[in-house]
Amino acid sequence: MENLGKFATSDHSLLFWKINVGREEDSMKVIRFDYNKMDLNGIMEELRSCNWDEELKGNVNESWALFKGRLLDLQQKYVPKARV
Numbered sequence: 001m002e003n004l005g006k007f008a009t010s011d012h013s014l015l016f017w018k019i020n021v022g023r024e025e026d027s028m029k030v031i032r033f034d035y036n037k038m039d040l041n042g043i044m045e046e047l048r049s050c051n052w053d054e055e056l057k058g059n060v061n062e063s064w065a066l067f068k069g070r071l072l073d074l075q076q077k078y079v080p081k082a083r084v
Contacts, residue, residue, distance in 0.1 A: 033075065036084040042078045 056063040
């Protein structure tokens, strides 16, 4: 820390200091899905193999929850993760 003296019209002093902050590269990276490398054929095959008329017989909320859950399962199975 360095005292650069008082302001011209005040009794306050101007202080100057430098702070060096380091960061660890690996801790800053985030894991995300890499959709460019997903197995789209695998996803499509599994979606085609479902009997959607039977699967989606409930009310709209139940059907949406089931469909969304199925998509999230397929995402985990067929979309690789990458550290970005």
